[in-house]
Every structure is written in structure tokens, then in C-alpha cells.
Amino acid sequence: MKLDAYIDTFLDLIYPRNIYCLLCNKSIQKTEKYSLCSSCREKIEFIKDKTCEKCGKPLDDFYILKECPDCIKTKHYFTKGFSCVEYNDPMKELVHKLKYKNQRYVAYHMAEMMIDKLKRQKIDFIDYIVPVPMYKEKEKNRGFNQSYLISKYIGKAMNWKVEKKNLIKIKDTNPQNQLTKDERKDNLKNVFMIQSKEQFKDQNILLVDDVYTTGNTTDACSKEIKKSDPKNIWVISFATGKNI
Numbered sequence: 001m002k003l004d005a006y007i008d009t010f011l012d013l014i015y016p017r018n019i020y021c022l023l024c025n026k027s028i029q030k031t032e033k034y035s036l037c038s039s040c041r042e043k044i045e046f047i048k049d050k051t052c053e054k055c056g057k058p059l060d061d062f063y064i065l066k067e068c069p070d071c072i073k074t075k076h077y078f079t080k081g082f083s084c085v086e087y088n089d090p091m092k093e094l095v096h097k098l099k100y101k102n103q104r105y106v107a108y109h110m111a112e113m114m115i116d117k118l119k120r121q122k123i124d125f126i127d128y129i130v131p132v133p134m135y136k137e138k139e140k141n142r143g144f145n146q147s148y149l150i151s152k153y154i155g156k157a158m159n160w161k162v163e164k165k166n167l168i169k170i171k172d173t174n175p176q177n178q179l180t181k182d183e184r185k186d187n188l189k190n191v192f193m194i195q196s197k198e199q200f201k202d203q204n205i206l207l208v209d210d211v212y213t214t215g216n217t218t219d220a221c222s223k224e225i226k227k228s229d230p231k232n233i234w235v236i237s238f239a240t241g242k243n244i
């Protein structure tokens with residue numbers, strides 16, 4: 001076992017799961033799903049049936065088309081995407097805890113929700129989980145890649161391989177949310193690189209990200225993965241915004 005695997009196992013042992021609420025830290029019953037108290041669970045907008053058939057964003061009831069306006073306008077490179085919750089303020093806080101406050105246990109509960117989503121969508125045939133990669137230096141500074149942490153939990157639960165090294169980020173980029181729509185696409189041009197095309201050939205790939213917003217990052221990754229001619233590229237993210 002490598003050192004980081006030891007650390008993970010150790011963290012798994014010392015972190016008492018399902019004792020405190022993930023959002024408000026109040027003590028809870030061990031049986032509470034996703035480690036949430038009932039009042040915090042109400043603050044979460046779980047994404048249910050009415051979603052875009054391509055990207056998985058929630059759609060309003062009055063909306064009659066099958067794909068969201070964004071997917072009608074923009075061609076995506078992935079097969080289909082799914083998300084668990086709407087990216088509202090409490091969920092922004094949760095993602096922030098994981099990414100910037102080093103509260104890594106959050107990844108475990110995000111993965112729980114993502115696993116349930118995948119099971120409900122009958123996605124049970126994945127060959128490789130691929131976390132959206134981070135630029136080497138950035139990952140070093142943060143100490144971890146949150147998408148990789150989530151991927152590891154999904155992989156463990158579903159018995160799927162996690163492949164972190166085949167898709168890499170070769171350039172540092174500005175955060176997508178600080179750019180205009182046009183800048184966002186340019187920002188991600190030739191940023192990701194696939195190392196071995198053979199590995200993903202004819203395989204079912206599951207790309208994992210924490211938040212799906214415009215889909216630009218997911219698309220840039222999928223475009224690169226597609227060069228290896230995979231069977232499908234499925235996308236799962238924890239949270240997503242609504243665009244209709």
C-alpha cells in the first residue's frame with residue numbers, strides 16, 4: 001500500500017462518520033442519511049426526474065424541450081451527465097469546506113450521494129473512473145484533488161478502477177468563474193492531455209467533477225478523452241446550477 005492509501009485508511013478510521021451533521025455540525029443519529037440533520041436536509045435541492053437529457057441539469061416543470069438551452073446551443077463531447085444537487089448557497093459552503101478548508105471527509109458524503117445517483121440511473125458498467133485533473137502545482141498546494149478523493153470513494157463502493165494518470169492537466173489556468181463566457185472556452189484550449197490512447201479505447205469512462213456549471217471543463221476533458229475512442233464518456237458531478 002502506498003503512503004497516501006495508508007493516510008486514507010487512517011483518516012477513515014479516525015473520522016467518526018454520521019455523528020455530526022455535515023452542514024451545521026449538530027450531533028445526529030447514526031442512521032441519518034448522508035450525515036445530515038433533518039433541517040439541513042431540507043436546505044438541499046436534490047435533483048430528481050425532470051432534467052436535461054444531455055447534461056443532467058434540472059429543468060423547470062413548464063419547460064417542454066428535452067435538452068436545456070445550453071445543450072441545444074452547444075455540442076457536448078460526453079455521452080450524458082448527471083448531478084446530485086442544485087448548487088445553492090448551503091452547497092457552495094459545503095464545496096468550499098472541502099476545497100479550501102481541508103475538510104476531506106466531505107468528499108465521502110458527496111460520493112455517497114453520487115453513488116446513489118449512479119445506481120438510480122443504472123450506470124453500473126464503468127471500466128475507468130477519471131477525476132477531472134488539476135494542474136500539478138495547484139494540487140500540490142492544496143494537498144489533494146477533490147475530484148480524485150470523490151472518485152476513490154466511488155471506485156471503492158462500486159468496484160471500479162480509478163485512473164488518475166492518463167488524463168492530465170498540462171497548463172495552469174485562471175479560475176473559470178472569473179472569466180467571461182468567451183474567455184472560458186479559450187482558457188481551456190489544449191489544457192488537458194491524454195497520455196495513452198490505447199487504455200481508454202472501447203471503454204466506458206466515468207468523468208468525475210465536484211461542480212458542473214457551464215460544462216466547459218467537462219467538455220475540454222471529454223474532447224481529449226474522445227481521442228482514445230472510448231465507448232462512452234459518462235459524467236457525474238456533485239452539484240450543478242440551473243439554467244432554465
Ligand SMILES: [Zn+2]
Nearest residue numbers: 021024037040
Ligand atoms: Zn444540520
Ligand SMILES: [Zn+2]
Nearest residue numbers: 052055068071
Ligand atoms: Zn443540458
